[in-house]
Amino acid sequence: MHLKKVAINLAFILMMIMLAACGSNAGNVDYTTEEPSAAASESSSPSPVQEEAEAFEPVTATDVTGATITVDRPVEKVACVVSLCVDALAELGMRPIAIAESGVRTIASAPEFYGSEGESFPSIGGSFFEPSLEDLVTAAPDLVIGLSGVHDSLREGLNGIAPLFLGNPKSYDESVAFLEVIGELTGRTEEAAAAKQRFLDKLDAARKQAPKNKKALIIYGSDVNFSVITDSGLGGTVMKEISNYPWRVEKPEDDPYGEGSVPYSLEKLLVENPDVIFVESYSYSPGTKPISEQLSESPLWSKLKAVENSQVHEVRSPIWGDGRGTRSLSIMMDEALAILYPDQY
Template sequence: MLKKKVASQVVLIMMMLMLAACGGNTGNADNATEEPSAGQSASPAAEETASPSPEAGAEPSFEPVTATDVTGVSVTVDKPVQKVACVVSLCVDVLAELGMKPAAIAESGVRTIASAPEFYGSEGESFPSIGGSFFEPSLEDLVTAAPDLVIGLSGVHDSLREGLNGVAPLFLGNPKSYEEAIAFLETIGELTGRTEEAAAAKKRFLDKLEAAREQAPKDKKALIIYGSDVNFSVITDSGLGGTVMKEISDYPWKVENPEDDPYGEGSVPYSLEKLLVENPDVIFVESYSYSPGTKLISEQLAESPLWSKLKAVENGQVHEVRSPIWGDGRGTRSLSIMMDEALAILYPDLY
């Protein structure tokens, strides 16, 4: 009897312990519905309430940009322009001002500005090359470059537009004054989404021009001539470089007969006899060579007795300049370099 009684008590105690344990578990389950402590994750419902905004991780939308080039053709870019192929130095000039690098360039050798220290330096020598000639760039190389935009020179590269159809839009320019060079810079800034960079470059150029305009005494008669032989031409005050030179020097050269400048380039053929009439104090020479061993224009002209009679020649003020920059660049950076170099020669005591 005693053994049975003890067994019954043991069973009773075990049942009481089991009930106590069940009660403790029930209490923990209830507590789990309370607000989580620091360091714990929120409940699924709370996470759904704090879902991210729709913009998170989404790519920014792009609004197509349309601009009209110098030929009157409306050009639209329907995606961000990141790769620009240059078949003219004007393009290289503008991209440098905008803080971009060409995807490929067509001009090479001594006529390129890309490798000039004021542009891309040695890096400019490694840009992908577009073969062919200046007048007929290689379409195959342009396609290989896979550009978002191609920039060329009106009157030279117009025929590329058909070949580039479906590859990339072609935008043509040909600034004939520094104002037009600024306008071209601003337009490319819009097409590439770099309007702030274009505005900054415009300000740099105009500030420099204004300072030179105020400081330069303009008591030196300057002249820019260019060519590849003794049949040279003069840049007049309506030519691109002339529009800058007339602001910083005495620059009397004009297009007197429109038939001498049928394309409105602001340049006219000239002779040494006519130069002696105005007799400039300083002559800047842009020599172009199309075959190895060709002499500079100043060297060819020196073979004429009339050349030695010019005031600039007598005073040692004939200066061969970097024709790729002075003549081919056409943009605000090239014009700014031209201004710096001309001022230093015209007014060495001031610059």
């Protein structure tokens, strides 16, 4: 009997050990079949950048020279060798990965663009006409944006490094179109659409509200041999919507470069005699006086109505003349309206 009890007890103990082992294994199974934690789900889910890249349809774009580029993911790193590029990126809520020193940094550091931050963007040395290819390679951009007729030769040097996209808007419609293309290349079509609408709404409001009872003129240059922006020039396409802007190119040969501008003289200026003159001065050497000061040395200058009424205004040339984009044109519009119609704006 004693041995039987021992056997029963041993059997009972073995059964309890087996039950305990089964219970432990059951716990392990329950743990591994639980729903993944939030952290685990996040780590296994695509990041916003991955989702954006996966949702991005390849974009093929043709620039103003007819050159075509294709991108299969949103362009993120853009190097700017022209102010038009800075303008477009600012409208899209982006920052350039590098900018040219010559003129481009001036617009980048303007308060309406990037302010003091614009001073710290990495530099692309060289001149405006010949940006440093070495600096562009160092910047490792996804895209380089330049000006047609100036930076075309960069294409060969950038081959295998980054595509080159060239622009040169001649009207505000072309500036809008350029913004939309860059919005597509960067995957920021919504931002581009919003910026486009802001600009067009402002232009439409000004077109309806401005009395257009002032004859305006934009001239530019570096010395007394100035040129006039015509109504077919970029700034002129905006000014003719908000003012009396009678400056036209009568024949194609009068504007051989298709820039919407023609050389002018003070004698010819006296014929139309504008109420307000906006001056874009460009200095190519230290100590160069603004155009208005150089022209003031001529007796004919003082006979102009705008001069007599103190309505000659030196403007911010990097924005008025070089910006070329919707933000620059919007700034130009604001500043021009405030001068032309101070009682309304």
